[in-house]
Amino acid sequence: MTAPSPLWSTLTDPLIRQNPVTLQILGICSALAVTTQLPTALTMAASLSVVLVLSAGIISLIRRHIPDAIRLIVQIVIVASLVIVIDQLLQAYLFEISQSLSVFVSLITTNCLVLGRTESFARHNPPLPAMIDALGNGLGYSLVLISIGALRELFGAGTLLGYPVLPLAEEGGWFTPLALMMLAPSAFFLLGGLVWAIRSLRPEQAEPLEFPLPKVGEGGE
Amino acid sequence: MADLNPFAAWRRLLALPNESRTKTLAMAFLVSAACALLVSGATVVLRPIQSANRAAEQQARIEALVAGVPGMSELLAESGGTLSSVIIDLNKARAATEVTPETLEAALADMANWTALAPGEDLAGLGSRPDYAQVFLLRGGEGISLMLLPISGAGYNGRIDAILALRGDMQTIAGLAITGQSETPGLGARIEEPAWLSSFGGVRTMDARGDLRFAVAKGPAASEYEVDGITGATRTSSAMTRMIRFWLGPQGYGPLIEAVRRGEF
Numbered sequence: 001m002t003a004p005s006p007l008w009s010t011l012t013d014p015l016i017r018q019n020p021v022t023l024q025i026l027g028i029c030s031a032l033a034v035t036t037q038l039p040t041a042l043t044m045a046a047s048l049s050v051v052l053v054l055s056a057g058i059i060s061l062i063r064r065h066i067p068d069a070i071r072l073i074v075q076i077v078i079v080a081s082l083v084i085v086i087d088q089l090l091q092a093y094l095f096e097i098s099q100s101l102s103v104f105v106s107l108i109t110t111n112c113l114v115l116g117r118t119e120s121f122a123r124h125n126p127p128l129p130a131m132i133d134a135l136g137n138g139l140g141y142s143l144v145l146i147s148i149g150a151l152r153e154l155f156g157a158g159t160l161l162g163y164p165v166l167p168l169a170e171e172g173g174w175f176t177p178l179a180l181m182m183l184a185p186s187a188f189f190l191l192g193g194l195v196w197a198i199r200s201l202r203p204e205q206a207e208p209l210e211f212p213l214p215k216v217g218e219g220g221e
Numbered sequence: 222m223a224d225l226n227p228f229a230a231w232r233r234l235l236a237l238p239n240e241s242r243t244k245t246l247a248m249a250f251l252v253s254a255a256c257a258l259l260v261s262g263a264t265v266v267l268r269p270i271q272s273a274n275r276a277a278e279q280q281a282r283i284e285a286l287v288a289g290v291p292g293m294s295e296l297l298a299e300s301g302g303t304l305s306s307v308i309i310d311l312n313k314a315r316a317a318t319e320v321t322p323e324t325l326e327a328a329l330a331d332m333a334n335w336t337a338l339a340p341g342e343d344l345a346g347l348g349s350r351p352d353y354a355q356v357f358l359l360r361g362g363e364g365i366s367l368m369l370l371p372i373s374g375a376g377y378n379g380r381i382d383a384i385l386a387l388r389g390d391m392q393t394i395a396g397l398a399i400t401g402q403s404e405t406p407g408l409g410a411r412i413e414e415p416a417w418l419s420s421f422g423g424v425r426t427m428d429a430r431g432d433l434r435f436a437v438a439k440g441p442a443a444s445e446y447e448v449d450g451i452t453g454a455t456r457t458s459s460a461m462t463r464m465i466r467f468w469l470g471p472q473g474y475g476p477l478i479e480a481v482r483r484g485e486f
Binding site for chain 2: 062064065066067068069070073074077078080081082084085088089091092093095103
């Protein structure tokens with residue numbers, strides 16, 4: 001077997017090993033807010049990936065000419081403009097989904113994931129690797145969003161993409177929807193569980209304790 | 222002599238050190254100009270499609286509102302399945318003669334067709350009120366059996382647009398549909414929830430003496446003139462009260478409602 005090319009590992013690393021959500025805990029606000037159903041999670045994941053790839057491409061193209069003093073503003077302006085364009089496109093062609101995503105598409109601007117990738121990777125690399133890295137990170141984010149969205153829709157409403165999967169008790173089946181799954185805390189629980197599972201399988205991801213645990217004597221006092 | 226060739230000037234600009242003041246200013250200007258072009262281009266190109274979407278959604282909400290009123294689907298089927306639409310001249314409380322649904326938008330673009338509201342009258346926080354409004358009517362056996370009135374007012378975060386349906390007696394709310402709002406998601410935006418909107422059905426707007434009594438209660442509804450307030454959205458709830466009272470009052474559709482009750486319409 002030959003060693004994987006650097007571009008391939010740039011693409012696949014952020015999927016699990018360097019996943020931006022579960023390892024770096026970036027961009028979780030939107031991961032919690034838009035995952036009540038699979039369709040909104042899919043649209044959000046796609047929008048974020050498109051914004052991430054395009055902004056990485058643009059910023060990487062002009063990387064040699066961005067003055068250091070205003071580099072964050074330049075990046076944010078580019079990201080924000082792309083987000084507005086995507087938001088307008090959604091409102092024109094996917095009106096119903098854009099209504100349910102409401103403010104969260106505009107909030108991609110402040111998603112730490114986008115600025116994180118443009119600032120740390122796209123600014124120092126040529127366009128192709130920058131865009132592949134952005135795509136990998138977008139896919140890693142999408143993977144988490146889609147798994148949480150699928151779990152929440154399945155157990156919260158008994159459907160997947162709107163199609164009934166688990167027969168509901170009120171329609172003669174056996175499944176009673178878990179109302180908790182429709183509320184924001186369930187996304188915290190699921191995300192926490194996911195991080196725990198991944199770090200148990202890959203112990204190298206676990207962070208060392210910042211402080212030693214205090215020693216407590218046996219038997220109280 | 223200065224070199225006026227634009228390509229050479231461009232190359233000189235790119236060759237400047239990134240930290241120079243000229244290049245910083247030039248880059249900031251170029252990036253913002255490009256982004257401004259991109260954003261305004263997208264907005265202008267996509268606006269027709271978006272407003273068609275919004276119009277379709279408003280139509281769907283009117284249909285859902287009518288379908289949600291008990292017994293209304295049968296009445297609608299009897300009358301031929303359509304609502305009739307009339308432009309009302311709010312100052313004269315009768316159908317407008319010179320404005321049609323097609324010319325309404327053009328008429329309202331002219332500020333001469335708006336009436337400024339004195340601060341004391343301006344319950345809904347509108348500033349000024351259009352003189353023409355498009356209402357929808359359903360005529361039953363003896364007169365009007367349902368009237369749909371578009372209303373609007375200032376909410377907590379922005380304008381709230383809604384359609385209020387009144388039953389034939391003009392004193393009972395048949396239903397309410399929100400067609401536009403930008404209230405806080407999860408709090409004020411709950412005015413869009415079907416459960417809350419359905420509580421408007423059957424609520425009376427005025428008492429036997431003809432005084433407006435409607436209110437969104439602070440807490441659970443205590444009388445037949447009230448609907449439950451929304452917890453955590455006091456400002457939005459009271460905006461809804463003021464907006465509905467304004468539009469049912471003398472500056473809004475009050476004269477029209479009187480005319481309908483006298484059977485003059």
